[in-house]
Structure formats: C-alpha cells, structure tokens
Amino acid sequence: MRIDIIDRVETFHRLRDNWNAVYDADADAQLFLSWEWLAGWLPNLSTPWVILAARDDQPEDAPYVAFFPLRFEVKADAAGHLTNELKMAGSYAADYTGLIARPDAEARAIAAFVRQIRQLHWASFSVDNFRGSALRFRQLLAHFSQATFVATPLNRVNAHDQVDNAICPYAQLPPDWNAYLDTLSANTRQKIRRLLKLVDCGDAYHITHTTAATVQNDLRTLLKFWEARWRSRKGDSVEALVRSNFFMLLRSFERGLLHLPVLWHGDRPLAALATLMDARKRAFLFYITGRDETFDGPPPGLILHGHSIRHAIANGFTRYDFLRGNERYKYSFGVSEERLHCHVIATRDHRNLGGKLDPHAVAGALKLATERHQAGKLAEAEIGYRQILETAPRDDNTLHRFGQLLATKGDHRAAKRIFARLIEVRPDTFKPRLCLGQSCEALGQFSEAADAYREVARLQPDAPGIAGLLSRALLRAGRNEEALRLVASGAAAQPPIDGIPLPQDMPSASPRPPHTTAPTRAIPA
Structure with missing residues (x-):
C-alpha cells in the first residue's frame, strides 16, 4: 500500500x-x-x-x-x-x-x-x-x-471536579419526539415538556436560531457568557480560547455545520447553545454553551438541550452527542457512553527520529529561534538555527538571521561563511552582500568588503549610504584612486544605511586596524 x-x-x-x-x-x-x-x-x-x-x-x-x-x-x-x-x-x-x-x-x-x-x-x-x-x-x-x-x-480526569473527559455520553434518537421522551425518567420528561411549552407559546420567553445576519452577535453573546463562567478556571488562556472558538464556529456556520439557538426573555438574551451538525452521519454534536449567570428563572440549559434534541429528531438526525466529559446533567437525557483513547x-531518547527537525516544521522552528534571538538568548537561538540548517540548509531567512547572530557574537569569520551561502541562495538581493561586506570589514578584509559593497550598488543603486560604505572600504583597502573618484562623483554624500555612519575624513587613506569590529544590523522584527 x-x-x-x-x-x-x-x-x-x-x-x-x-x-x-x-x-x-x-x-x-x-x-x-x-x-x-x-x-x-x-x-x-x-x-x-x-x-x-x-x-x-x-x-x-x-x-x-x-x-x-x-x-x-x-x-x-x-x-x-x-x-x-x-x-x-x-x-x-x-x-x-x-x-x-x-x-x-x-x-x-x-x-x-x-x-x-x-x-x-x-x-x-x-x-x-x-x-x-x-x-x-x-x-x-x-x-x-x-x-x-x-x-x-x-x-x-479533571482534578477540579473529577469529570472524566475521556468519557463521551450520547443519546440514540428514535424517529419520533414522544418516543424519545419515553426513554427519560418521568420527572425529566414532564420538566422538558413544561419548559418547551413555556418557550413555544412565545409570551415571556422565546428561542431564535442564528442566521447570516445574526451569527456574529449570537456567537459573541454565547462566548461572553462562557467566558464569565470559565475565566476563573481557564486563567490567561481564556482570551485565546474565546478567539479560537469564535472563528471555528463562524467557519462552521459558513459551511452549514452550526445549529445555534438563543434563549431570550423579552429582549434579554439568557443563553445560547452551539451544536455542530453532521448531515452525513445524522448526528448532532453539542459543542459549547453559555448562559447569563445572573438570571434566576427556568433552567436555560435544559430548555436549549430539549429544544435542540427535538429539532434534531424533526430533521431526521439519529444521534445527539454530548462530546467529552461525564458531567452529571448529561445523564438525564437518556444517554449511553463511549470512551476515547x-x-x-x-x-526513548526524547530526540526527533532521524536526529533532525521535520521539514514541515521549519517555519515554526525559525519562529522559536528568532524569538530567542530577539530576547538576547543567543546560545539558545544558535542551537535552533543550526538545527534548522541541518534540515533546510538553503533556508534564506535562517541563513540571514544566523549570520546576524554570529556577527553580533563577534564571530565574523563564521558569519562571512553564512552570508556567502546566503548569496548563493539569493544572488539577486542586495542585503546578503551588505552583510557580507560588514563581516569582511570586521575581519580587515577591506578589498573583499569593497567588492561586496560594489555589488550592493549594482543591485540596488539607490540604496542609501552605499557609496559612503564603498568609499570607506576602498580607502582602507588602499584603493585610493577608486575611492576619490567615487567621492568626486558626489555619490558618497548620500545618507547612511540603517544608521551606519559614513566616514567623516574621506581623504584619509590610513586603514582601520584589522581587529576593529564593524557595526552589526538588528534582526528583523
């Protein structure tokens, strides 16, 4: 196979x-x-x-x-x-x-x-x-x-309330609503009939179903109630959960998968219940609910579940799934159980199979390494960059950031090698050559730096300050006539690149000592 x-x-x-x-x-x-x-x-x-x-x-x-x-x-x-x-x-x-x-x-x-x-x-x-x-x-x-x-x-098993989230209660639905009610206890059956009659008459209470015009407001109502109930338990993760659920449920609605009834008392929303609909398997999957915790009246959860089950049966669905968690209230709806694995x-060695990062995960690895780089954790960032390059040796973003890190550490010889590799990958862009020139200057290799800067000028003639950098490198390489011709052309008067200062005394031909470190560039945000 x-x-x-x-x-x-x-x-x-x-x-x-x-x-x-x-x-x-x-x-x-x-x-x-x-x-x-x-x-x-x-x-x-x-x-x-x-x-x-x-x-x-x-x-x-x-x-x-x-x-x-x-x-x-x-x-x-x-x-x-x-x-x-x-x-x-x-x-x-x-x-x-x-x-x-x-x-x-x-x-x-x-x-x-x-x-x-x-x-x-x-x-x-x-x-x-x-x-x-x-x-x-x-x-x-x-x-x-x-x-x-x-x-x-x-x-x-949740330590807070002992709910086992590997147990999933579900109700098998018969084709008739009254036949379903007959599977419930007499007390639950009478209560559901009474509560649904309360909303069916439409006097004080009524239920609406979400539409394209109301879906975003209905979802916000639902998630506002849910957040108020769970913020103390979910802590800092609650905003991310609300955001994720909003967009997942909105996309589900757009694909015809969402059933979202909202219970009202007059103009006041009391509760909402989001259920995902699987037309192929004829299943309703109760996903999330939220209610106004300040409301003291008929139980909104029982009303909305009863309404949704009745709606499911009327539309030919055969399963009402309460999804994960064996909360006690679910068992009043005549459920069986299924267990998840x-x-x-x-x-065994806690390392990746094959000793490398997976190629599919390079972007995520680069994000983590870059975050450490930006936080000044250079040793950790370097480990990450090296791992990425083992898997993706021609990844241009990694090469660029790793070269910058090496330059920041003062390892300009290694940085030079990385920038040279980056030029092979991106031969038509000027920034790798600019970085190469800076590393060459830091190593005292001024003639190579001048050649790199000249390529920058060729690829990006209007790059601010490049003529000044080129002039400086030419002077320090002893190529005075070339430098003076460049100065005489007026090009060297351009402003600097990214804050790199231009030489103040252009006629001077005395070279910078080889051990002097050239400025380094900040990694991109």
Whole structure:
C-alpha cells in the first residue's frame, strides 16, 4: 500500500469526493474528520499540517482508501534544543480525533500509516481524544515497537471536579419526539415538556436560531457568557480560547455545520447553545454553551438541550452527542457512553527520529529561534538555527538571521561563511552582500568588503549610504584612486544605511586596524 503526503489546501480540496466516500463507509467516522469541517479548519491552522493518504499500489490512479490528518508543533527544552511534536490535526478544537478508512482496508492502511509516521521526524506523538474501536486503536499502537518508543496512557480526569473527559455520553434518537421522551425518567420528561411549552407559546420567553445576519452577535453573546463562567478556571488562556472558538464556529456556520439557538426573555438574551451538525452521519454534536449567570428563572440549559434534541429528531438526525466529559446533567437525557483513547508515544531518547527537525516544521522552528534571538538568548537561538540548517540548509531567512547572530557574537569569520551561502541562495538581493561586506570589514578584509559593497550598488543603486560604505572600504583597502573618484562623483554624500555612519575624513587613506569590529544590523522584527 502506498502513502501520499497531502500538505497543500488545493490538493485537499480536490479530494472531496474520495474523502466523502471513505467517510461514509467508515462506521467510526465523525464530524471532526469530515471533509467539510477540516476544510474550514486546516487552512487556518498556525502550525503545519499533513494528511497521510493511503491507496493500493495498483492501479496507479486507484482511489484512496484511508486518511489520517496530523499536524506538527515545535518545542524547545531549557537549553534551546528543538524537537517536533506530532499531533492530531483537529487538536485542540476537535473533541474527537482519529483516522478514517474503508473497513476492508483498515488494517493494511494503519500499518502503512505507521511506517510513514516513523519516517517523519518527531520526538513525541500525541494520540489524544482518538475516537474509534478498541481494535483500531490497538492496531495503531502495535506498530510502535517498545524498543524504540514508550507509549503512555493519558489521564483525562479533571482534578477540579473529577469529570472524566475521556468519557463521551450520547443519546440514540428514535424517529419520533414522544418516543424519545419515553426513554427519560418521568420527572425529566414532564420538566422538558413544561419548559418547551413555556418557550413555544412565545409570551415571556422565546428561542431564535442564528442566521447570516445574526451569527456574529449570537456567537459573541454565547462566548461572553462562557467566558464569565470559565475565566476563573481557564486563567490567561481564556482570551485565546474565546478567539479560537469564535472563528471555528463562524467557519462552521459558513459551511452549514452550526445549529445555534438563543434563549431570550423579552429582549434579554439568557443563553445560547452551539451544536455542530453532521448531515452525513445524522448526528448532532453539542459543542459549547453559555448562559447569563445572573438570571434566576427556568433552567436555560435544559430548555436549549430539549429544544435542540427535538429539532434534531424533526430533521431526521439519529444521534445527539454530548462530546467529552461525564458531567452529571448529561445523564438525564437518556444517554449511553463511549470512551476515547488517549496516549502519547515518545522516542526513548526524547530526540526527533532521524536526529533532525521535520521539514514541515521549519517555519515554526525559525519562529522559536528568532524569538530567542530577539530576547538576547543567543546560545539558545544558535542551537535552533543550526538545527534548522541541518534540515533546510538553503533556508534564506535562517541563513540571514544566523549570520546576524554570529556577527553580533563577534564571530565574523563564521558569519562571512553564512552570508556567502546566503548569496548563493539569493544572488539577486542586495542585503546578503551588505552583510557580507560588514563581516569582511570586521575581519580587515577591506578589498573583499569593497567588492561586496560594489555589488550592493549594482543591485540596488539607490540604496542609501552605499557609496559612503564603498568609499570607506576602498580607502582602507588602499584603493585610493577608486575611492576619490567615487567621492568626486558626489555619490558618497548620500545618507547612511540603517544608521551606519559614513566616514567623516574621506581623504584619509590610513586603514582601520584589522581587529576593529564593524557595526552589526538588528534582526528583523
């Protein structure tokens, strides 16, 4: 079986029909692995993602029979050494993760997936919130040998309230609303009927469904209530969670995946409940709710869940999924349970497989190294830059920043070598040659510096101050006639580049001592 790596949105879009065929055939498939949800999620990820796509070797154009969406993160230890963490692509917005496969190809596809995963470069693989059969998960873990890897189960019990977030209650829905109510206790059944009658009459209370005109306001209302409830628990992460949920739910609405009823008392919003709709699997997935904690009246949560379940049944849905967490209130809705699989697989030496960063994670690694560089943590930044160049030796941004770091340290000989490599990669840009000239000046190699500055002038004739830098280098190289001709032309009167001072005494031909350090440039913000 052959594995192709899909890492471009355009390619993923072309897979829609093939993806949906596999999705429909897989009994374990769920919304967060659907083409529709991923099409709104993947293009907006801030970390690189890949989809492993499995198909038979023959014929050459055989359709794919399984897909495994993953993403990369970059981590740094205290010394600055960078490693890659492989995650499920939906984390952390998706309550469920996993893979999809045709039943007749599942075992072969999983074996091929793991062979490919072991060729990627990572130190840990977080297989978290994996929804699928116990057999599927065992097949996945079985291909990671204990000689190389350590597989550790993750505890998903919340220490604050003892909620087990690996348990997922769900209600199987019959085709008739009254038949569903008959599955509930008499007390819950009577309460739901009474509360829904309260909103159905539309006197004091009523429910609206979000539209294109109201979706942003409705989401803000929902998330404002949610934030007020959870800020004390979520702490500094609450703003990022609100922002992430807003955009994920907005994109879901745009793709026809969001059911969002809002409960009102007159003109006052009391609560909102966001549910994701999987039309292919006929499932409602309750995602997030928020209510006005100052309201003292009928229970908004019970009203909105009852309303949503009734709406789901009326529209032919067969499953109402409460997603992760075995909170007590969910069990009043006549639910069964499903358990998620949560493990982390790590290399025994805690280093990336193959000893290198994964090429897909270079941008994230550069971001971390640059942050350390800007913070003045030069030793940590240097480790990161060197790791990146082992994987991507021609990455121009890394070469530029690493050269600047070496120049800042005063290692101009090494900086010169890096800038020379950068010129090979970017021969038509002037900045690498400017940096090369500065390093050559710092080494007392004034003739080479002059040649570099002359190339800057050729590539960027109006570069401010370049004539002055060239004149200075020519004088210090003893090429006085060239320098004086340049001065006589008036070009050397231009303002300096990025604050680099021009020589005040141009006629002087006395060279700067070789050990003098030339100014260095700040790394870009």
